Each structure stands twice: as structure tokens, then as C-alpha cells.
Amino acid sequence: MVMDKRNEHLETLSEIRNLMERSSRFISLSGLSGVAAGIFALLGAVAVYAYLDVLPFSTEKQYYIAAKTADKWGLDYLSFFVIDATLVILGAITAGIYFTTRKARKEGQKIWDNTSKRLLINLAIPLITGGLFCLALLYNGPLRFVAPATLIFYGLACVNSSKYTVTDIRYLGISEIVLGLIGMFIPGYGLELWAIGFGILHIVYGVVMYRKYK
Numbered sequence: 001m002v003m004d005k006r007n008e009h010l011e012t013l014s015e016i017r018n019l020m021e022r023s024s025r026f027i028s029l030s031g032l033s034g035v036a037a038g039i040f041a042l043l044g045a046v047a048v049y050a051y052l053d054v055l056p057f058s059t060e061k062q063y064y065i066a067a068k069t070a071d072k073w074g075l076d077y078l079s080f081f082v083i084d085a086t087l088v089i090l091g092a093i094t095a096g097i098y099f100t101t102r103k104a105r106k107e108g109q110k111i112w113d114n115t116s117k118r119l120l121i122n123l124a125i126p127l128i129t130g131g132l133f134c135l136a137l138l139y140n141g142p143l144r145f146v147a148p149a150t151l152i153f154y155g156l157a158c159v160n161s162s163k164y165t166v167t168d169i170r171y172l173g174i175s176e177i178v179l180g181l182i183g184m185f186i187p188g189y190g191l192e193l194w195a196i197g198f199g200i201l202h203i204v205y206g207v208v209m210y211r212k213y214k
Contacts, residue, residue: 037206168209
């Protein structure tokens, strides 16, 4: 009887903890959205390499040097980079909304509440700041710091918003920041590090998330 009561108390405490977690954290993020974001990022990186006519990890022609004289497909480098980044972001956001909404519906969770609002606000502040900072770098230079800067600000956004969702986001953010800082010191590999951070890391993170929280 004593053991039965103890088990009942433990189950009650577990239920209370789950309810508190659900009310304070947005836990309906889908790992598939991370995989999709990674795929879009890799496609975007491939497009950049094709536009600049350079190869990954090439020591003969740095990507940010090639960009200054690039004029292909009827687009100057500024127009191409803005279009390419916009398509990658739109694809990642669309996939994120679709997979996250689908998961939330399956689990009977609300997709829009105070927690998701706080999550988006804390995510948006570093992202918008970083986006404007990177646009300034695109127009005024130096170009070699644009790719690493996007990693750093995105990582800060993940860390800043992690308190309102699963803690795995924090580790992803820290990894992105580290890659961005490395890129600041070896800017010749900024684009490769960008592809690793936004592409490969997102896919790995998405698979882990999917298997852990499916």
C-alpha cells in the first residue's frame, strides 16, 4: 500500500511537471523543420558556388573576392545574394510552419499562445538586428564577414529563445556562434562554415530532435 501511494504521488508530480513545462515552453517544434531548413541552406550554398564559379575550400579564389566582380545570370552580386538568402529564408520558414503546425495538431497543442509569442519575440530581436547588420556589410563591406556574422546572430537568437522551447535549441545556437567566430578569424572559409552551420548542423539537429521528441 505504501509503495502504491508513493507511485501515485510520483505520477502526480510527473503530470504537474509536464503541465508546467507545456505552459511555459513551446515544445511542438518539429525536427523535420530543422531538416528542411538544412536542405534549403545547402541548396542556397550550392547556388552561391555556381554563381561565383568557385569550389568549396578553394585556396585559389576566395568567394568574397570573386563576389566583387561577379555578374552572372543578369544579376550583380548584391542582387543575387539578397535573392538567394530570401529564398532560403522563405523556404525554411514555410517548412517550419508546416511541420510544426502539423505536429502541434497531432499532439493537441496550441500553435499560437503567450509562450509562442515570447519565443518569436526573443528569436526575432537578434535575427532582425543581425539581418540589418549583414545588409550593411553587403553594401559597405567588408564582404568576408557577412557569412560568419549571420551564423553568430542566428546562434544568439537560438540561445536567446531557448528558454521558451526545448533546451536542444540552446546547444544548436552555441554551435552556430562558435562556427561564426571561427569564420571571423579565417574569413576565407566563411561560406563553407555557413553551409556547415545552416545546412549540416540543422539536418543533424533535426534528425536528433525528430527521434527524441517524435
